[in-house]
Amino acid sequence: xxxxxxxxxxxxxxxxxxxxxxxxxxxxxxxxxxxxxxxxxxxxxxxxxxxxxxxxxxxxxxxxxxxxxxxxxxxxxxxxxxxxxxxxxxxxxxxxxxxxxxxxxxxxxxxxx
Amino acid sequence: xxxxxxxxxxxxxxxxxxxxxxxxxxxxxxxxxxxxxxxxxxxxxxxxxxxxxxxxxxxxxxxxxxxxxxxxxxxxxxxxxxxxxxxxxxxxxxxxxxxxxxxxxxxxxx
Numbered sequence: 001x002x003x004x005x006x007x008x009x010x011x012x013x014x015x016x017x018x019x020x021x022x023x024x025x026x027x028x029x030x031x032x033x034x035x036x037x038x039x040x041x042x043x044x045x046x047x048x049x050x051x052x053x054x055x056x057x058x059x060x061x062x063x064x065x066x067x068x069x070x071x072x073x074x075x076x077x078x079x080x081x082x083x084x085x086x087x088x089x090x091x092x093x094x095x096x097x098x099x100x101x102x103x104x105x106x107x108x109x110x111x112x113x
Numbered sequence: 114x115x116x117x118x119x120x121x122x123x124x125x126x127x128x129x130x131x132x133x134x135x136x137x138x139x140x141x142x143x144x145x146x147x148x149x150x151x152x153x154x155x156x157x158x159x160x161x162x163x164x165x166x167x168x169x170x171x172x173x174x175x176x177x178x179x180x181x182x183x184x185x186x187x188x189x190x191x192x193x194x195x196x197x198x199x200x201x202x203x204x205x206x207x208x209x210x211x212x213x214x215x216x217x218x219x220x221x222x223x
């Protein structure tokens with residue numbers, strides 16, 4: 001069966017520090033991969049998605065970047081965090097094909113001080 | 114993207130059915146109706162999806178109106194673990210992306 005792993009579960013970082021969140025998927029190949037952010041009390045906002053290695057689409061201009069160095073690995077990064085980067089970050093995967101549902105990880109709760 | 118409209122909140126008693134409505138009057142012929150739910154402090158979880166016919170799975174049932182302008186997610190016997198935010202989302206079959214709205218917050222009373 002397929003599984004998705006995100007780490008860390010929680011993270012506290014100072015303003016201006018770098019960020020690296022990692023997401024890996026097991027049990028499938030060539031998945032579509034996604035990064036979402038959910039601010040406190042708000043809905044999910046799609047940040048990035050990828051349909052293949054090295055292929056990244058950005059949905060909103062921001063202080064973050066994403067990379068997909070391997071088929072089942074998706075990384076969210078920042079060189080200098082802002083206070084507004086606080087939130088609940090979720091990674092998701094979807095099998096490549098028509099009308100496949102998305103499957104989400106447990107998320108990383110990021111607090112910027 | 115076609116939009117959906119859901120009530121902000123609903124309450125239910127444990128072991129009673131819950132009917133969650135969703136209006137999507139601008140739905141196109143190729144839009145599928147998806148439902149996800151998000152439990153507190155967790156990522157969303159896929160519940161069910163359908164196109165025209167009613168659908169059943171182990172989690173819920175999806176009833177789709179004949180004109181497809183509305184649908185209803187049915188939880189047959191609510192449990193305390195069903196307390197969550199439920200999202201109704203429209204998506205074409207080849208869409209990579211989902212657009213999450215505010216959803217309906219379901220509270221289950223013991």
